[in-house]
Amino acid sequence: MNKQNSQISDRAMSQSDKEHMVSIPIEEWADLRDVYRQDWPKGAYSYCGLDTYIQLSRKDLDLCKREVRIRSVDNNWREHGIFILDDHTDYSHIIRVDTCTSEHSSLFKLALTYMDLESCDEIIFRETIATTVRQYLQESGYPLKQDCYPRQLYYLSKEDSLKLQIRENADYNIKPLTLADVEEVERFWLYKRKGSSYIIRRNIKYNLTFGAYQRETGELCAWVLLNELGCIGFLYVKENYRRQGLAEHLVVHLCQALAKQDCDALAHIRDANVPSLKLFERLGFKAIEYNYWFIKEDIFTE
Missing domain, CATH: 3.40.630 (Aminopeptidase)
Incomplete structure (x- = not known):
């Protein structure tokens, strides 16, 4: 030793x-x-x-x-x-x-x-x-x-979440993730480490999640999960499907689902993650502290 x-x-x-x-x-x-x-x-x-x-x-x-x-x-x-x-x-x-x-x-x-x-x-x-x-x-x-x-902790009240507008996209089915998606989510997870596959599996099984599935092929193109910290997490859009508003679409779905359960929405964002900062601030999230x-x-x- x-x-x-x-x-x-x-x-x-x-x-x-x-x-x-x-x-x-x-x-x-x-x-x-x-x-x-x-x-x-x-x-x-x-x-x-x-x-x-x-x-x-x-x-x-x-x-x-x-x-x-x-x-x-x-x-x-x-x-x-x-x-x-x-x-x-x-x-x-x-x-x-x-x-x-x-x-x-x-x-x-x-x-x-x-x-x-x-x-x-x-x-x-x-x-x-x-x-x-x-x-x-x-x-x-x-x-x-x-x-x-x-990480900055961003906050949106349930009242403000319910004011968000869901814009339907005919090219994708938006629905909860399944355990069959665990491997795909982990494959693109930037911070994966020991035990991340199990935590992702537990989050998908028990927490709110949404995925954007391509209607014609069924491919999972983007996703978001409520993580074990009670925050919006694991948000990811595959490179070929970016610039179509999928990230915003999924976050709005999750915020509204949380609000319907009488819950406010939280998200952790790195200061250097400018695209995420712009997205969440555009939706009305406010920074309240660092974690x-x-x-x-x-x-x-x-």
Whole structure:
């Protein structure tokens, strides 16, 4: 074991520490979600993300019990909203952590010590807690090589989503994706890594999705999914089918489907992704904050 891995191992949380965490039962996840309804839409990211897991639990309780765990530092989580969400599949381990207030900074720092840094592949966190999370990761032996993949979070209310106009295109059938489309979606996914095929499969099976299929050939030409973060994601149009408005067409379909489920719409966009920025801003989306991804494999990749 090299020095860096030794430092990380020495700082790993003991089993007794983990046992002091408070597990939030699935039937109370909605209470935690609703804490983030305060000061709307600033808490939209965690609200919508938690809601996605609530919907997953209603569709496949056994899978949710097996793969998802939400914990907090004490039983006052309805007050401070501090949580650690572990989405731990057979292929990857993603952690989400948040707090809805800055008044409990010491408790939030304690919560960070409960993260399983040895096991996890990614940690996702918001702009409001970014400084604290980065500092903890560095103190735990993880030198951050870059700025943790910042993405702007864009927001559109359900009321505004319902105002969007769907323009039909006679050349394409717009319908939900199927599990037969998993391989195609992954093949064009820019950020694919360990476990991405399984996550795409889970998203297609349980979340809202739309694909544009060429009427004559049945080819899947473009697609969009509601991802595991509760955000519009995986948006892609194959090169031969661009400049036909398919991206906008699919996003509008998904926004309206979300609105009909009484949900607002969110999307993560890189600052450098000018076409996506123009599309979402044209539809009325507004940037509300940055979110960040700590991807552990980057630390050990030269």
